[in-house]
Amino acid sequence: MNVSKFTFLLLFIKSIYSQELQTKSIEELELEYEDEKNSMIAITETEDIIYDDFYDEVDNRIKIDNSMDMIFFGPPSSFLRIDPETILHILINTKKNLIPISRALLAWDIITDGKTAAFLQGREFLAFETLLNVVPEEDLYYVNFGDPSVLKYFSKHYVDLKKRKIGILAAAYRRYYGNSWYMSGSEINELGYLLCGFPSNDLERISPVTFRKLTFDVLSKINRCDVKQKKTLYDIATHPDAYGEPYTWSSHEVGRLNTLFTCIPKQYISSIRLEAITAISPNVMKQMKQDKLEYFTKEQVLKMNMKTRRIYILRIQLKNSLDTSQIAKKGFEKIKPNIIIYFMIYLLLITIDV
Structure with missing residues (x-):
C-alpha cells in the first residue's frame, strides 16, 4: 500500500515538473508573436512585388482580361513561369496561326529543355x-x-x-x-x-x-x-x-x-x-x-x-x-446584228439627206 502511494506521488511531481518546463515566459511569447507577424508581412510584400512586376512589363495595348493575349503577347519572363505540361495543353487547344513565332520558339526551348528533339x-x-x-x-x-x-x-x-x-x-x-x-x-x-x-x-x-x-x-x-x-x-x-x-x-x-x-x-x-x-x-x-x-x-x-x-x-x-x-465568239455574235442595224440606219439617214 505504501509502495503504491509512493509511486503515485512520484508521477504527480513529475507531471508538475514537466508543465513547468513547457511553460514560457511572457517575453518569449512576445518574441514569437513578433517573428510570426514579421514573416507574414514579408510573404505578403513578396507576393505583391511579383504581381506588380508581371503587369508592369505588359504592353498597355494588350487587354488584360484576355488570358491568351497575356500568354502570347505578355513579357517573356512571365511565359517562362509556365510549366511544360501546361504549355503543351495550350498549344494543342490554340490555333497555330494565332501564336507568334517568338513564343513558338520559346515554347520549343521550354519543352526540349534546351536540348534537341x-x-x-x-x-x-x-x-x-x-x-x-x-x-x-x-x-x-x-x-x-x-x-x-x-x-x-x-x-x-x-x-x-x-x-x-x-x-x-x-x-x-x-x-x-x-x-x-x-x-x-x-x-x-x-x-x-x-x-x-x-x-x-x-x-x-x-x-x-x-x-x-x-x-x-x-x-x-x-x-x-x-x-x-x-x-x-x-x-x-x-x-x-x-x-x-x-x-x-x-x-x-x-x-x-x-x-x-x-x-x-x-x-x-x-x-x-x-x-x-x-x-x-x-x-x-x-x-x-x-x-x-x-x-x-x-x-x-x-x-x-x-x-x-x-x-x-x-x-x-x-x-x-x-x-x-x-467568249470572244459569243461576244461577236451579240455585237454583229447590232452593227448591221446601225449600218442600215446610217444608210437610210444618208439617203434622206440627199
Whole structure:
C-alpha cells in the first residue's frame, strides 16, 4: 500500500515538473508573436512585388482580361513561369496561326529543355504541328524515329510543313534506320507521308517488284509529293515488272495507284479499259490537269461512277465558260446584228439627206 502511494506521488511531481518546463515566459511569447507577424508581412510584400512586376512589363495595348493575349503577347519572363505540361495543353487547344513565332520558339526551348528533339514523343509534335516550320532545322534532324509514337505521327498525320522540313525529317529517318529503306516494301509502307520527303533520285531506287508490295494506304498519301516525285513513281509503276502500261490496267491497278493516275500521258487516256475507268475516284478527277479531260471518250465518261462523272462534267463546263475564244465568239455574235442595224440606219439617214 505504501509502495503504491509512493509511486503515485512520484508521477504527480513529475507531471508538475514537466508543465513547468513547457511553460514560457511572457517575453518569449512576445518574441514569437513578433517573428510570426514579421514573416507574414514579408510573404505578403513578396507576393505583391511579383504581381506588380508581371503587369508592369505588359504592353498597355494588350487587354488584360484576355488570358491568351497575356500568354502570347505578355513579357517573356512571365511565359517562362509556365510549366511544360501546361504549355503543351495550350498549344494543342490554340490555333497555330494565332501564336507568334517568338513564343513558338520559346515554347520549343521550354519543352526540349534546351536540348534537341531526340527526347520528344509524338504528343509533343502533335502540340506544335505546323509550328514546326519555325523550329530550327538542326533540332528536327535529331528527331527520334525509333519511338513508335513519333513515327506514327509523321507517317499517318498530314502536317502542313514546308518541303524542306519534310526533307529534314526524312533525313532524320534515314539517320536512324539507314539507307536501305527502299529495299523493303513493308518499310516503305510504314513511311506514309514521309515518303515524299525523299528526293526523286532516292525514289528511283525503289525496284518495280518492291513497288508492287506498296499498299493503297501509302500510295494514297503521295498527293503531298511534287510533280517530279510523282513522275518518278509513275515511271516505276508502269514498268513491266510492276503494273505495266496503262492499257493493261484493270480497276484494281487504277484504284491502287490512286493519285499517280493523274500522271498518265494524255495520249494514253483513251486506251484505258472501260472496266478500269470505274475505279477513278472523284478526288483523282479533281486533280487531273484540265487539258487531259478532253481525251476521255464518251464511252469512258459513261462508265465513270456518278460522283466522278459529275466532277468531270462540271470541269468541262467550267473550261468552256472560261475559254477566251468562246467568249470572244459569243461576244461577236451579240455585237454583229447590232452593227448591221446601225449600218442600215446610217444608210437610210444618208439617203434622206440627199
